[in-house]
Amino acid sequence: MKPPVLRCRHVTKRYGKFTALKDLSLEVYEGEIFALLGPNGAGKSTLIHCITGLAKRSEGSIEVLGFDTVNDFRTTRRLVGLVPQEIGYDPFFTPLESLMIQMGLMGVEPNRSRAESLLETFALGDKRDAYTRTLSGGMKRRLLVAKALVHDPRLLFLDEPTSGVDVELRRELWQEVEDLRTAGTTIVLTTHYIEEAEKLADRIGILHKGELLLVESRESLLERHGGRPLEDIYLELIRKADGRHAA
Amino acid sequence: MSTIALKTLFLKEVRRFSKVWLQTILSPLVTTSLYFLVFGVALGSRLREISGVPYIQFVVPGLVMMTMIRDSFLNTSSSLFQSKINGTITDILVAPIGALEMVLAYVGAAMIRAIIVGTLVCLVALSFTWFPLHHMGWTLFFTIFVTATLALLGMIVALWAQKFDHLAIFPNFVLLPLAFLGGVFYSIDLLPEPWHTVSRLNPLLYMVNGLRFGFLGVADVSPVTSAGVVLVSFLVVLVAASALLRSGYNLRT
Numbered sequence: 001m002k003p004p005v006l007r008c009r010h011v012t013k014r015y016g017k018f019t020a021l022k023d024l025s026l027e028v029y030e031g032e033i034f035a036l037l038g039p040n041g042a043g044k045s046t047l048i049h050c051i052t053g054l055a056k057r058s059e060g061s062i063e064v065l066g067f068d069t070v071n072d073f074r075t076t077r078r079l080v081g082l083v084p085q086e087i088g089y090d091p092f093f094t095p096l097e098s099l100m101i102q103m104g105l106m107g108v109e110p111n112r113s114r115a116e117s118l119l120e121t122f123a124l125g126d127k128r129d130a131y132t133r134t135l136s137g138g139m140k141r142r143l144l145v146a147k148a149l150v151h152d153p154r155l156l157f158l159d160e161p162t163s164g165v166d167v168e169l170r171r172e173l174w175q176e177v178e179d180l181r182t183a184g185t186t187i188v189l190t191t192h193y194i195e196e197a198e199k200l201a202d203r204i205g206i207l208h209k210g211e212l213l214l215v216e217s218r219e220s221l222l223e224r225h226g227g228r229p230l231e232d233i234y235l236e237l238i239r240k241a242d243g244r245h246a247a
Numbered sequence: 248m249s250t251i252a253l254k255t256l257f258l259k260e261v262r263r264f265s266k267v268w269l270q271t272i273l274s275p276l277v278t279t280s281l282y283f284l285v286f287g288v289a290l291g292s293r294l295r296e297i298s299g300v301p302y303i304q305f306v307v308p309g310l311v312m313m314t315m316i317r318d319s320f321l322n323t324s325s326s327l328f329q330s331k332i333n334g335t336i337t338d339i340l341v342a343p344i345g346a347l348e349m350v351l352a353y354v355g356a357a358m359i360r361a362i363i364v365g366t367l368v369c370l371v372a373l374s375f376t377w378f379p380l381h382h383m384g385w386t387l388f389f390t391i392f393v394t395a396t397l398a399l400l401g402m403i404v405a406l407w408a409q410k411f412d413h414l415a416i417f418p419n420f421v422l423l424p425l426a427f428l429g430g431v432f433y434s435i436d437l438l439p440e441p442w443h444t445v446s447r448l449n450p451l452l453y454m455v456n457g458l459r460f461g462f463l464g465v466a467d468v469s470p471v472t473s474a475g476v477v478l479v480s481f482l483v484v485l486v487a488a489s490a491l492l493r494s495g496y497n498l499r500t
């Protein structure tokens with residue numbers, strides 16, 4: 001059997017004395033869309049950062065396609081793409097330049113026509129030579145997605161890609177995510193729009209105070225709860241967990 | 248090691264300072280040329296020889312070294328710190344790039360900038376006075392190892408710094424005074440004790456005098472001693488910068 005695309009085993013992450021992830025184990029499989037849900041501060045970004053190299057795990061192991069993300073970081077980072085939650089952009093470079101540079105940084109020979117076609121895909125074709133700072137928030141967000149794709153990652157993380165994005169753009173983004181999955185990319189996303197996760201995700205994980213409350217396929221989750229909306233199920237679980245923590 | 252990534256990061260750093268050449272090339276060139284005009288040309292005509300060479304020649308290598316020290320430091324420190332602050336460091340942190348590539352790319356680009364400015368300062372000086380290039384080997388040695396050392400120091404300071412003030416402390420309150428006191432404008436043989444001895448504790452003295460020996464064949468310190476101090480400084484910052492980058496200090500949470 002092929003190894004899962006992502007395998008986290010007993011991952012703990014501490015920031016000083018504060019434990020952001022507690023003994024978390026999770027597997028994500030080839031070609032699926034996995035939605036990681038949870039309230040603000042649950043540790044979603046922390047988990048993504050531990051996998052992508054932005055944070056250092058304190059304990060446990062993380063493997064991408066069987067490669068350890070610390071010991072084989074050169075291999076795993078080539079396989080993984082990240083659309084970070086925070087928008088950062090380099091004021092020195094245009095969107096086209098940014099994409100070309102990112103290809104090179106990811107270890108792929110910079111290819112102008114590939115960069116241009118990515119810009120077209122994300123409706124940034126006419127902005128390719130603009131100063132990045134003159135782009136609207138939505139455009140910058142799209143540029144981040146394009147940048148995360150320059151090296152054709154096998155596993156793509158989208159950390160709240162739709163926060164602060166208007167409804168039209170959200171739809172377009174999710175369409176793009178579906179297309180990527182169809183093309184064989186495995187996707188892990190976080191979002192505050194639970195109904196979007198309900199539409200898109202094959203499997204759902206709910207994270208709360210650094211612990212996974214549940215990991216289940218969308219179908220069985222909805223079936224188990226008699227077809228109630230995911231948002232209701234989600235809220236119920238979170239409330240129950242909060243009660244347990246309070247007790 | 249990924250050579251494509253290394254090449255890209257290096258060229259990105261070179262393009263970064265080229266795009267703002269007014270700030271990164273012209274501004275230090277103008278400032279250093281002003282020092283040269285005031286001290287070398289105007290005052291120098293009134294001063295006698297120093298260490299056996301005309302004063303106007305004496306200040307040239309000092310000024311070249313002073314600006315190269317500053318420019319190589321500023322290039323790495325401001326670039327790395329800015330990308331830490333505006334979040335674009337993420338692009339590098341998620342890439343298959345190790346500490347070695349980061350050091351080579353950032354330091355290489357900073358050296359290029361410093362050497363461009365240093366060369367231009369020489370050309371400005373040449374339009375006022377002839378000066379020798381006594382020893383090409385020492386000139387290259389001190390140019391390469393001093394710019395690399397300061398570029399590495401710039402990386403360390405950028406990693407450590409949490410706000411812009413932290414970054415400004417170094418060039419203005421450490422490097423500039425130490426360069427002045429390191430004999431850019433005078434020979435420390437002119438100083439009374441204890442200042443003569445105190446001056447010998449200043450690592451920048453050896454950088455300035457090393458290049459001066461390369462240019463003019465005269466210096467307060469033998470080139471071998473200067474080279475020793477520069478090499479040790481280089482190794483210290485190289486080991487420190489590599490260790491910090493490898494550990495992800497202030498980069499990876």
Ligand SMILES: Nc1ncnc2c1ncn2[C@@H]1O[C@H](COP(=O)(O)OP(=O)(O)O)[C@@H](O)[C@H]1O
Pocket residue numbers: 015018020038039040041042043044045046047500
């Ligand atoms: N760099 C950091 N230093 C200290 N605490 C942090 C850091 N990053 C995140 N945290 C804390 O870890 C917890 C999880 O944060 P995060 O992963 O960003 O949550 P989410 O993405 O689910 O909203 C929060 O309590 C947050 O304050």
Ligand SMILES: [Mg+2]
Pocket residue numbers: 044045046085159
């Ligand atoms: Mg988050």
